[in-house]
Structure formats: C-alpha cells, structure tokens
Amino acid sequence: MTVVPQGGDVSRGGGGGSGTLYDVLDLILDRGLVIDVFVRVSLVGIEILKIDARVVVASVDTYLRFAEACNRLDLESGRKAPAQLTDVVGDTLESGAKGKSKGALGGAMEAVADSLTGGGKKRQADDDRAELEEGTDAEEREPVEERRSTRRASRRERER
Amino acid sequence: MAVYVYSITAEDHPVRLDGVEGVGEEPAELRKVVAGSLCAVVSDAPDGLRPKRRDVMAHQAVQERLMADGAVLPLRFGLTAPDDDAVRDALEQGSAQYTQRIEAVRGCAEYNLKASQDEDAILREILLESETARELNDRIRRGEATPDMPVQLGELVAGEVQARQEALASGVIEALRPHSREVSTAQPTGEDFLNVSFLVAEDQEELFLATQLSVTNQLGEGYTFRLSGPLPPYSFV
Numbered sequence: 001m002t003v004v005p006q007g008g009d010v011s012r013g014g015g016g017g018s019g020t021l022y023d024v025l026d027l028i029l030d031r032g033l034v035i036d037v038f039v040r041v042s043l044v045g046i047e048i049l050k051i052d053a054r055v056v057v058a059s060v061d062t063y064l065r066f067a068e069a070c071n072r073l074d075l076e077s078g079r080k081a082p083a084q085l086t087d088v089v090g091d092t093l094e095s096g097a098k099g100k101s102k103g104a105l106g107g108a109m110e111a112v113a114d115s116l117t118g119g120g121k122k123r124q125a126d127d128d129r130a131e132l133e134e135g136t137d138a139e140e141r142e143p144v145e146e147r148r149s150t151r152r153a154s155r156r157e158r159e160r
Numbered sequence: 161m162a163v164y165v166y167s168i169t170a171e172d173h174p175v176r177l178d179g180v181e182g183v184g185e186e187p188a189e190l191r192k193v194v195a196g197s198l199c200a201v202v203s204d205a206p207d208g209l210r211p212k213r214r215d216v217m218a219h220q221a222v223q224e225r226l227m228a229d230g231a232v233l234p235l236r237f238g239l240t241a242p243d244d245d246a247v248r249d250a251l252e253q254g255s256a257q258y259t260q261r262i263e264a265v266r267g268c269a270e271y272n273l274k275a276s277q278d279e280d281a282i283l284r285e286i287l288l289e290s291e292t293a294r295e296l297n298d299r300i301r302r303g304e305a306t307p308d309m310p311v312q313l314g315e316l317v318a319g320e321v322q323a324r325q326e327a328l329a330s331g332v333i334e335a336l337r338p339h340s341r342e343v344s345t346a347q348p349t350g351e352d353f354l355n356v357s358f359l360v361a362e363d364q365e366e367l368f369l370a371t372q373l374s375v376t377n378q379l380g381e382g383y384t385f386r387l388s389g390p391l392p393p394y395s396f397v
Contacts, residue, residue, distance in 0.1 A: 021217065023388050026346065027272060027357070028216055031394040032236035033261075035250050038165060041209045041238045063314025066283075070297045070317055071310075073283050 162205040162240045165247060166190070166222045167392075168233040168258050171199045173226065180225045183215040190222065193244050195251035198258055201226065202247060205240045223392035231266040233258060234392040261397055268341060268361050269390030271368065275332065275354040277325065281382035286320045293317060325353035328379075332356075335375050339368035344395040357395035365390070 034040075164183055169175065171194055181187040184206025193200045201222060209215060219237050226232040241247045251258070287294050296313040299305045329348075333356055337343055340358035348355040360368045376385045 021213065023274060023386050024220070024272065024391060025216070026349065026355070027270070027391065027394040028220055028237045029211065030236070031344075031346075031357075031397075032234045033168065033397040034236050035165070035239060035241075035254070037246065037250055038239040038241045040236070041205075041240060058315075058318070060311055060314075062318055063311045065314065066317040066321070067297075067300065067310040067314035069279065070283055070287060070293070070313060071300055073280060073287065075284060075287060 162242055163193075163202040163244060163247060164205040164209070165235050165239050165241055166201045166203075166219060167226055167235055168251065168262070169199050169201065169226055169230065170259075170262055171197045173199060173230045173232070175199065175201060175226065176229060177201070177222070177225060180221050181218055182222065183209060183218045187218065193247045193251070195248040196255055198251045198255060200247050200251055202241075202244070209238065209240075211237065220392075227269070227390075227392050231262045232392055233261055233265070233397045234394050236394075264341075265359065265393040265396055268359050268393060268396075269365070270357050270393045270395055271340075271360050271372075271387060271389035272357045272391060272395070273332070273336070273354065273372065273388075274348065274352050274386045275329075276351040276384050277328075277353060278382045278384075279351070282321055282324065283317065286317055286324075290316065290320065293320070329354040329356075332375055336368060336371055339364045339371055342396055346395070359393055359396045360389075 166182070175192055177190045180190065182190050182203035184203075186206075188204035188206070190201060190203050193202050216237055223232060223234040241250065287297055293313060293316050296305070296309055296316070300309055300313065332354060333343060333345065336358055340360050341364075342359040344357045344359075346355045346357070358368065372385075372387055376383070379385075
C-alpha cells in the first residue's frame with residue numbers, strides 16, 4: 001500500500017492561550033477529585049458547558065436539518081478535476097465493501113481518506129470561549145502545552 | 161475561615177510553590193495541610209469566587225507545579241472546606257483511597273484528545289456511499305419528492321453520521337489504548353465526536369504520541385484533532 005500525499009494547506013496553526021484553556025476547561029471544571037464533605041462554590045456558567053453536549057437526537061427536527069444540509073451541499077465543490085473524481089468514486093466503492101470486513105477504524109479510515117472536502121468549517125470554540133469570564137491577567141500564562149495536530153493535507157491511500 | 165482546596169499529594173511531596181499564586185483577586189498564600197501520610201494544598205478561600213479565567217488558570221497552575229515534582233490528585237475546580245480541621249478530617253477519612261490513587265497515577269500524565277469532523281465532509285461521504293441517500297437527495301433537489309422524503313433522508317443520514325462517528329471514535333480509542341494505563345471517555349461537546357482522556361506512563365509517552373500522530377495522519381482531511389497534555393490526571397482520580 002502506498003500513501004500518496006496530495007499537498008494542500010497543511011495546518012491552520014496552533015491556537016492561542018485561550019484556545020488551549022478552552023480544550024482543558026471541561027477537565028478542570030467537570031472532572032478532578034470531589035470530596036463529598038467539601039462545598040462547591042456556586043459557579044455560574046459551568047452548566048453552559050453541558051448544554052452544548054452533542055447528541056444526534058432522533059427527532060424530526062434533526063432529520064429535517066440533516067436533509068436540508070444534504071440538499072444544500074454542493075457535491076461538486078470538493079471535486080477539483082474530473083479525473084480525480086473518477087478515481088475517488090472508484091476508491092470509495094471499493095473501500096466501502098472492504099470496510100465491512102475490516103475493523104471499525106480501518107473501514108472508516110479508508111472511506112474517509114477519500115472524502116471530498118471543500119473548505120473547512122471553523123470550530124465554534126471562539127464563540128463558546130466567551131462563556132469563561134475574562135480575568136484581568138487572562139492571557140499571561142498557558143496552563144498546558146497543547147499539541148494541535150490539525151491535518152488538512154489531502155492524502156489518499158490506495159491498495160495495489 | 162473557609163479554605164480553597166487545590167490538590168492532595170503524599171506528605172513527602174516537596175510542594176514547591178514559590179512563584180505560583182492561588183485563586184482570588186488578591187490571592188492568599190498557598191500552604192499545606194498535613195494529615196498522616198497525606199497532604200492537601202490549600203489557600204484561604206476568597207469571597208465570591210467565580211469561574212474567572214484567572215482563577216481557573218491559577219487552579220491549573222498549582223496542579224502543574226505540583227505534578228512536576230511528583231504524583232498529585234487534582235481536585236475539581238471550586239471546592240472549599242470550612243477550615244483546616246475539616247481538610248484534615250477528609251484526608252484521614254479517605255486516606256486509603258487517596259493513597260491508592262496517588263500510587264495509581266504516579267509517573268503518569270493525562271492526555272486529553274478531542275476531535276471534530278467537518279460536517280460537509282461527512283455528509284458528502286454519506287451521499288457518495290449510500291445510493292438510497294443520494295437518490296432521495298436528488299429527488300428532493302429536483303422537486304420530485306413526496307412530503308415524507310426529507311424526513312426519510314434526514315433519518316438515514318443522522319443514523320449514518322452517528323454510526324460512522326461512533327465507529328471512528330472507538331477505533332481511535334482502541335488504537336491508543338495499548339499505550340495507556342487507563343482510559344476515560346466523556347461526552348463530546350460542540351461539534352466534537354470524540355472526547356477521551358488517557359492516563360499515560362512516562363515511558364509510554366513517546367509511543368503514545370507517535371501513535372496519535374499516525375492516527376491523525378491516516379484520517380487526513382476533514383478532521384481536526386486537539387491533543388492536550390501532559391496534564392494533571394483530572395480524569396483518573
């Protein structure tokens with residue numbers, strides 16, 4: 001099996017300090033040791049994190065939203081050249097069948113390796129981050145080292 | 161005087177906290193409360209504490225400093241005890257449990273991995289691979305659909321999205337599990353489909369990171385992985 005890197009923009013770069021904090025916020029606020037006899041100070045805003053939980057709810061509203069998203073989707077936009085399109089569809093059909101007999105990740109990876117992505121959608125983190133009240137010395141320190149491993153490079157795997 | 165409690169460590173932990181400040185607008189001094197073989201790191205609790213960025217980061221900074229010198233059990237943000245005696249009582253009561261957890265996380269750090277997938281990308285993938293979905297979509301777009309078709313399409317697609325992302329999430333977790341001691345999954349938020357923490361021993365770190373990178377590379381376009389760590393073991397206490 002050969003991996004053929006297809007170029008493209010490789011990374012959107014790492015986030016700033018606040019992005020780092022955002023990604024560990026749920027750990028600091030929602031996990032960690034709790035000692036029953038201690039009192040948790042009433043922390044307005046913490047619940048906001050949970051409301052945001054992603055659940056694909058089985059409801060007509062959800063279905064209609066997905067249907068609309070599909071209708072709106074420009075299936076052509078991710079296709080750069082007709083030759084490439086033929087390749088990809090061929091690969092997809094092949095890997096779809098192979099996927100069934102492989103492990104979950106293997107199947108998903110093959111399918112995904114051929115996905116026709118247009119532009120990326122930016123994560124909502126910037127907006128969500130606002131839920132954390134700004135302190136005076138907000139941006140001074142980074143709580144953790146983050147390794148942001150965004151890969152936008154287009155790769156295609158083919159079995160020969 | 162109420163005290164804010166940051167962490168529990170072993171009594172022989174050096175607890176070097178010079179230059180680190182506690183929570184509050186005018187942070188009170190950080191100090192130790194010792195009971196038997198355990199030690200809690202506390203400060204006088206500020207009035208009206210709220211989850212300000214400054215305070216959350218102060219809480220985190222204390223954990224990180226302690227973690228550099230030995231095993232630490234980080235408390236959840238925002239816990240206060242009525243006074244030092246109450247802290248000592250709590251340490252004594254939970255002594256066996258805390259000692260056991262300190263040993264379990266010794267030499268380890270938490271790595272948290274979150275991942276999201278571009279929605280257009282997954283919808284495209286589904287439409288390309290599912291003939292039924294594609295036909296429904298085409299008929300709706302051409303205006304030839306019966307009224308129930310949008311719901312049919314949506315239901316099909318929603319099911320596919322969920323199944324694919326669950327399979328993908330568990331695939332990623334299983335790929336990394338062998339290089340960790342413990343795994344803790346949590347509810348993903350926002351657009352994420354994965355939110356998982358791994359307890360990784362120091363000597364496994366390199367392999368864990370290499371594997372994570374390799375998984376990210378294999379998945380390629382349309383995915384955003386955010387790995388945070390090494391972190392205090394919030395999810396493993």
